[in-house]
Amino acid sequence: MFSKIVPNIVMANITEEFPLSKRNYVFVRYGSQVCIGWIEALYFEAYNHHYYADKPIKDLNDISYISLHVFVPLHLDLFTDIVKEGCYILTHHIPSNIVYHIKQNSVVIEGNFLKLVGNEKHFYFDYFG
Secondary structure, rough: HHHHHHOOOOOOOOOOOOOOOOEEEEEEOOEEEEEEEEEEEEEEEEEEEEEOOOOOEHHHHHHEEEEEEEEEEEEEOOOOOOOOOOEEEEEEEEEEEEEEEEEEHOOOOOOEEEEEEEHHHHHHHHOOO
């Protein structure tokens, strides 16, 4: 049912036409919440080491982990990157925590706040949030 309503959900909306790269946004599982992550870096594994990947990826299985700047839910479609302790969350995640790749025009940033707009706003409320 998800795949009919949320496009490319099986591939986390990462495709040849819409590859994942640095400075993109994703819905990501962070603990028990679905948050929004801004991609700082992508890494792949080779010879038992992790290496920075500078090229966009077309398959989530091509990377071993991802560095994210996390925006936590604040209220409805509003997220913040500052937690109650006054800090930012910068974290490394395994690719399986990535839920969905978000289009750039579906995110509006104002200071430390991120607001979802467009289809991704509906996807978040109806399926991910």
